[in-house]
Amino acid sequence: MSSVSAELPRRSFGETMRADLWWTQPLLVFLGLGTFIVYSTWAAFQGTHYFFGNYISPFYSPEIVGDSPHSWFGPKPNWWPTWLLFSPALLILWAPGGFRLTCYYYRGAYYKAFWADPPACTVGEPRKTYLGERSFPLIMQNVHRYFLYLALIFIVILS
Template sequence: MTDTQTGVRSPSRARITARTLRQDRWWLPPLTTFVVFASFVVYATVRAFSDTAYYAKPYLSPFYSPCLGDCVEGASDFGQPFSWWPLSAALIILIFPLGFRMTCYYYRKAYYRAFWLSPPACGVAEPHQKYSGESRFPLIVQNAHRYFWYAAIVVGLVLTFDTVLAFRAMPDEYALGDGDSGGGVHMGLGTLLMVVNIVFIWLYTLSCHSCRHAVGGRLRHFSKHPVRYRLWTWVSRLNQHHGRFAWYSLFSVAAVDLYVLLLATHTIDDLRFF
């Protein structure tokens, strides 16, 4: 064994020849993460590039919000400043929520273990010959997570606005019968899904480690900043469940988009409560 070896076979570690001494199904969690996360990536990529079936009044897919490109009528609540954009409208804003999730501390652990096997589990040999951490390109980009968090706050506000608009009652061939002119309040299954989604989005965003630093970092004495201390305490409690909120929000975003897709393609009708 030479000094150039790294991982669990480095000189400072126990000298065993087995790849791992673990007897449990240690490979199951990273395999599950790989299958679920890869499925979402494939689905989201197809939907983002399709540029179709992303709006069914009054529901706008979160993948396309805000819709700033050459969007269908009614989908652009903030105008179309990128109407010249030749590709899908989703690709204009995708970098912000995608960048926030891909640089997230929890997601780093998830896809490092599941996709790069670095390492696949505790006590299992590191398959790579050397590891430079996040000090070199491309992993050094992970340090931009705090700035993506600022963008995620804006995205969360926009999605909240979309959720409020989902309560609008308006003429819609998907949700209302012929001759119904709208008016009043719209409440359907899509509205409920959007409410659940935005709750999970905010729980995921506000439980972020960067949020915890923003509200309570760089303070020498919490006693002199009682408001920030209370906020830091609240965010710290949320932070304990950050990984759970990451998965919940991932599923809820996909669920809302799929529901809008089914409505826009006339596959189903919106289940209206009133």
């Protein structure tokens, strides 16, 4: 079987022959996901106004320790340093948040939106060589399986 080798010209960052608005999808993902990250970080760090009656914010559930009636082990422990921020959400959000952040499903969307790697199909990349998940920050994606185990614990707790 014969093969044909074709040399494709290397394009600079953002250069393309595409006529469509290829940049709208990464931009919308960046704005939407970025807004959610800012909001959820604010909601987790505020540490107040997260329950009303029998309702509790999903960012704070399950509440291990805290001031609401939903708390499993009562209020904030006395040994907690006064200078260190206390929020019940920070005790639990890191496990499911780490799982979501390293999730394979989201990678294609936020690689394009936050790192422009690649920005879109047939659009020039910011680097000359593809490094994949062998260098920072993408090497952090390799901890996905460990966050899965932690997230599964929360599924058992919440069901």
